[in-house]
Amino acid sequence: MITRKQYTEVQQKALELIAKAGIHITPEEQTRIAVADFGLSDIYSQGIQVLTFFETDRIAGKILVLLPNQTEPEHWHPPVGNDPGKQEIIRALWGDLRFYVEGDDNMTEGFIPIGKEDVFRLRHEIILNPGDQLEFQPGEKHWFQAGNRGAVMYSFSTTVRDGLDGFTDSDIIRETKIIES
Amino acid sequence: MITRKQYTEVQQKALELIAKAGIHITPEEQTRIAVADFGLSDIYSQGIQVLTFFETDRIAGKILVLLPNQTEPEHWHPPVGNDPGKQEIIRALWGDLRFYVEGDDNMTEGFIPIGKEDVFRLRHEIILNPGDQLEFQPGEKHWFQAGNRGAVMYSFSTTVRDGLDGFTDSDIIRETKIIES
Numbered sequence: 001m002i003t004r005k006q007y008t009e010v011q012q013k014a015l016e017l018i019a020k021a022g023i024h025i026t027p028e029e030q031t032r033i034a035v036a037d038f039g040l041s042d043i044y045s046q047g048i049q050v051l052t053f054f055e056t057d058r059i060a061g062k063i064l065v066l067l068p069n070q071t072e073p074e075h076w077h078p079p080v081g082n083d084p085g086k087q088e089i090i091r092a093l094w095g096d097l098r099f100y101v102e103g104d105d106n107m108t109e110g111f112i113p114i115g116k117e118d119v120f121r122l123r124h125e126i127i128l129n130p131g132d133q134l135e136f137q138p139g140e141k142h143w144f145q146a147g148n149r150g151a152v153m154y155s156f157s158t159t160v161r162d163g164l165d166g167f168t169d170s171d172i173i174r175e176t177k178i179i180e181s
Numbered sequence: 182m183i184t185r186k187q188y189t190e191v192q193q194k195a196l197e198l199i200a201k202a203g204i205h206i207t208p209e210e211q212t213r214i215a216v217a218d219f220g221l222s223d224i225y226s227q228g229i230q231v232l233t234f235f236e237t238d239r240i241a242g243k244i245l246v247l248l249p250n251q252t253e254p255e256h257w258h259p260p261v262g263n264d265p266g267k268q269e270i271i272r273a274l275w276g277d278l279r280f281y282v283e284g285d286d287n288m289t290e291g292f293i294p295i296g297k298e299d300v301f302r303l304r305h306e307i308i309l310n311p312g313d314q315l316e317f318q319p320g321e322k323h324w325f326q327a328g329n330r331g332a333v334m335y336s337f338s339t340t341v342r343d344g345l346d347g348f349t350d351s352d353i354i355r356e357t358k359i360i361e362s
Contacts, residue, residue: 022203024274026312054270054314054337059240061270061337089235089242093205131207133235156235156242156337 001177002037010035013150014049014065021094021152023063025051033065038073039173045113048072060160064090064153066097066146071113074100074120074143074168077136080161085138088157092128096147099126099134110145119169128153141168182358183218191216194331195230195246202275202333204244206232214246219254220354226294229253241341245271245334247278247327252294255281255301255324255349258317261342266319269338273309277328280307280315291326300350309334322349 002010011033018025034050037043049065066072077086090099098110103124112120122141126134136142163174183191192214199206215231218224230246247253258267271280279291284305293301303322307315317323344355 022205024203024311029312053272054316056268056270056316058268058339059270059337061242061272087237087239089237089240091234091242130205131210135235135237156240158239 001039001041001179002035002043003179003181005181006043007035007178010043010047010049010067013067014051017065017067017095017150017152018051018063023093023152025063029053035176036174037176038167038169039175039177040073040169040171044070046071046073046116055160058159060155060157062155063093064155066095066144066151068146068148068150070150071120071145072143073172074122074141076141076166077138077161078164078166079138080164083159086157086160087138088136088155090128090134090136091154091156092130092132093152093154094130095149095151097128097144097151097153098147099128099142099144100124101126101134101140101142109147116169119167119171121168182220182222182360183216183224184360184362186362187224188216188359191224191228191230191248194248195232198246198248198276198331198333199232199244204274204333206244210234216357217355218357219348219350220356220358221254221350221352225251227252227254236341239340241336241338243336244274245336247276247325247332249327249329249331251331252301252326253324254353255303255322257322257347258319258342259345259347260319261345264340267338267341268319269317269336271309271315271317271325272335272337273311273313274333274335275311276330276332278309278325278332278334279328280309280323280325281305282307282315282321282323290328297350300348300352302349
């Protein structure tokens with residue numbers, strides 16, 4: 001859960017990073033950046049900010065924003081019925097961005113959120129500079145993290161079904177609960 | 182057909198417009214902007230410049246560039262086998278951009294390329310400002326045109342099969358022939 005005050009504060013910080021990245025978004029888009037805390041109630045440590053540009057029954061385009069040193073938990077996009085599962089392209093736009101995928105442990109820049117060693121299993125680090133892209137097939141596990149400046153990237157994909165994503169951390173609840181206080 | 186010299190010149194002009202739009206592309210991407218003259222051999226009148234960011238068997242992302250007053254011919258994306266056909270999202274990024282779709286004739290800013298009244302049948306004009314988006318379903322005809330500054334936009338879509346697009350103008354050949362001279 002996250003308080004309404006903190007939610008608004010995090011939205012504002014995400015907007016500032018999108019502006020730093022030089023990405024133009026419309027006034028309407030500025031009002032609807034979604035903040036996801038994955039039910040971990042620790043948004044500045046684990047979470048993500050998402051602006052959905054478009055989402056149809058077949059494709060979706062989003063801006064993803066990580067605040068400084070914020071981490072998106074390890075997850076994957078499973079098959080759903082006749083759909084083989086979400087295929088996703090990440091394109092780095094700005095900031096300090098690291099992805100972790102299957103492969104040998106070559107982790108040097110990133111860190112595992114405290115006490116979460118068991119649920120961040122991937123340790124193969126890929127540093128993404130602006131314009132660098134990664135492609136994830138359905139089922140391919142990944143997690144990612146910003147460095148000191150935060151990070152801004154595009155995510156383009158086939159059909160999005162965030163609610164059906166798989167997470168290594170069983171404490172995760174995909175829906176973010178906002179506390180009006 | 183287009184001469185190699187003109188092809189290179191057009192690529193350079195497209196790069197300049199991408200830079201004006203404030204879009205960062207990598208040095209590798211700068212080398213592979215495709216110029217399409219649709220076999221009409223009149224690139225500054227009818228044609229388009231395309232930079233493909235990514236293209237998988239399921240989705241694609243491109244930057245489309247129109248030079249000043251350049252027109253993309255009227256076309257549509259038909260069904261192909263089991264695929265219902267290409268669904269496409271256009272997001273305007275920069276410049277003067279007009280789309281033409283089915284609907285009443287409200288054309289005020291655009292123009293029909295000389296002598297081509299019969300093959301530009303759609304006259305319902307939509308002016309796109311930066312951040313504005315349009316969604317095209319398979320089979321939906323459209324054409325578009327830049328004003329005096331040119332225009333830069335994203336195209337995100339399901340599977341691309343440019344070679345199978347339908348064109349109102351039967352003179353069109355989708356492949357661009359380059360003359361080494």
